Amino acid sequence: MRKLVLLCASLCAMAFVVPTSPAHAQVRYWVANYGQDSNNCSETSPCATFAGAIAKGGAGEIDCLSSGDYGALNTVSITGPITIDCGTGNIGTMELNGGTSVININTTNPATIVLRHLSLNGYGSTGTSGINTQNFASGTLIIEDCVIQGFNVGNHTNGNGISFTPSSGRGLLQVANTLISGNSTGILVSPSSGQIASVTLNHVEITANAGEGFTMIGAGVVAGTMSKSIIGENGGSGVFALSSQVYFTIKDSSIVDNLSYGILTGAPGVNIGVAATTISGNGTGVGSGGGSLFSFGNNDMSANATNGTFTSTTALQ
Numbered sequence: 001m002r003k004l005v006l007l008c009a010s011l012c013a014m015a016f017v018v019p020t021s022p023a024h025a026q027v028r029y030w031v032a033n034y035g036q037d038s039n040n041c042s043e044t045s046p047c048a049t050f051a052g053a054i055a056k057g058g059a060g061e062i063d064c065l066s067s068g069d070y071g072a073l074n075t076v077s078i079t080g081p082i083t084i085d086c087g088t089g090n091i092g093t094m095e096l097n098g099g100t101s102v103i104n105i106n107t108t109n110p111a112t113i114v115l116r117h118l119s120l121n122g123y124g125s126t127g128t129s130g131i132n133t134q135n136f137a138s139g140t141l142i143i144e145d146c147v148i149q150g151f152n153v154g155n156h157t158n159g160n161g162i163s164f165t166p167s168s169g170r171g172l173l174q175v176a177n178t179l180i181s182g183n184s185t186g187i188l189v190s191p192s193s194g195q196i197a198s199v200t201l202n203h204v205e206i207t208a209n210a211g212e213g214f215t216m217i218g219a220g221v222v223a224g225t226m227s228k229s230i231i232g233e234n235g236g237s238g239v240f241a242l243s244s245q246v247y248f249t250i251k252d253s254s255i256v257d258n259l260s261y262g263i264l265t266g267a268p269g270v271n272i273g274v275a276a277t278t279i280s281g282n283g284t285g286v287g288s289g290g291g292s293l294f295s296f297g298n299n300d301m302s303a304n305a306t307n308g309t310f311t312s313t314t315a316l317q
Contacts, residue, residue: 026060029053031092033068050076050084050094061085064117069093071102071120078105078113081139086117088145096122096150101132101163110169111139115146122151122159122183129163130183138169144176152184153210160188161209166220170196173224179205186213186234191220191243199224199248205232212236213258216270221245229253237261238282241291245269250277257281262304265291273314274299284308 029041030053037052039045046065047053051074053062064070064086071094076084086092094102102120105113120130130148133141141164152159161180164173164187173189180186186206191197199222206213206229213231216222222243230253231238238258241248244267255262255277262282265272270291278300279285285304286293288311295310 027056027058028061028063029056029059030063030065031068031070032065034066048072049074050092054078054082063087064090064092067091067093069095071095075100076103078103079107080109081111081113083114084116084118085114088117090117092118094118094120096125096128099125099127101129101134103131105131105133105141106135107137107139108135110137112142113139114142114144116142116144117146119147120151121149122153124150124153126152126159128152128159130161130180132160132163133165133167133171135167136165136171137167138171140172140174142174143178144174146178148178148180149182153182159183160185161206162187164189164197164199165218166191166195166197168192168195170198172198172200174200174202175204176200176202177204179207181205181207181209183209185209185211185215186231187215189214189216189222189243190218191222193219193244195220197222197224199226201226201229204229206230206234206238208233210235212240213238214240216241216243216246216248218243221247223247225249225251226253227251230256231262232256232258232281234258235260237264239263239272240266241270241272242266243270246291247271249273249275251275252277254278254280255282259283261285261287261308263287263293265289265293267291274310275316280304286310 030046032046035046041047148161161183213234275296
């Protein structure tokens with residue numbers, strides 16, 4: 001027993017003397033509506049824009065001391081892990097910069113990117129997106145408590161509120177407590193061939209977009225859930241799935257007043273299940289041009305111009 005105690009003591013002592021590599025410290029920067037980008041972005045000397053803070057280098061988090069316009073018509077380019085959070089009670093406004101995206105994400109290594117308490121506005125210009133993953137390696141994009149509106153209104157062939165296109169491995173998109181309205185397409189998910197997009201939508205409103213509300217296309221795999229959300233009053237279909245493989249569940253939500261379909265599948269590899277959801281006031285409630293669109297038998301589908309039919313009904317388990 002004495003030998004065991006001495007051995008443990010020796011190992012513990014070694015643990016304290018073994019050198020470790022120092023962690024790379026994340027720098028926290030601050031912005032304020034009275035700040036200047038020539039400042040050092042500290043809490044007592046804040047910058048004026050998110051782009052100005054990122055330009056200082058090494059930003060791990062950018063916080064707001066007040067509500068304000070922190071875009072100043074400059075695209076915010078994100079190339080690594082970062083949190084941009086204006087905090088409860090504040091709104092960080094960002095506006096259009098010509099024909100580009102307001103927030104452009106281009107990562108070559110896995111990264112977690114968090115965007116909170118932001119208001120992005122494209123003011124109807126064409127060829128733009130609110131948040132665009134130009135290149136997104138395996139990682140996570142979290143969007144919470146945001147408003148994304150006015151991107152490419154009137155032309156739903158380009159531009160989206162959110163464009164999520166994983167380019168390598170598995171990308172995770174998590175959107176919560178967010179309004180996406182008045183864009184061309186609300187959310188576009190389009191993984192590259194061989195890639196996976198995992199999507200979670202919770203308390204999200206996707207409304208009054210010129211084209212589709214939520215679109216899943218591309219040559220990769222889309223998997224995920226939508227819960228306690230509203231997709232309504234869109235000019236195309238509320239939910240449109242055309243990706244090579246889709247495994248998606250919609251529950252406890254409302255899909256209402258979309259001019260085309262409430263939910264439309266269009267490829268053999270699409271699998272969408274719907275539970276406890278209201279589907280009403282659409283051109284056609286549900287339709288399948290390929291794949292499986294099944295009900296768990298507890299939905300409310302009524303008052304559509306044509307209700308349509310699910311491909312099958314599956315019992316709740």
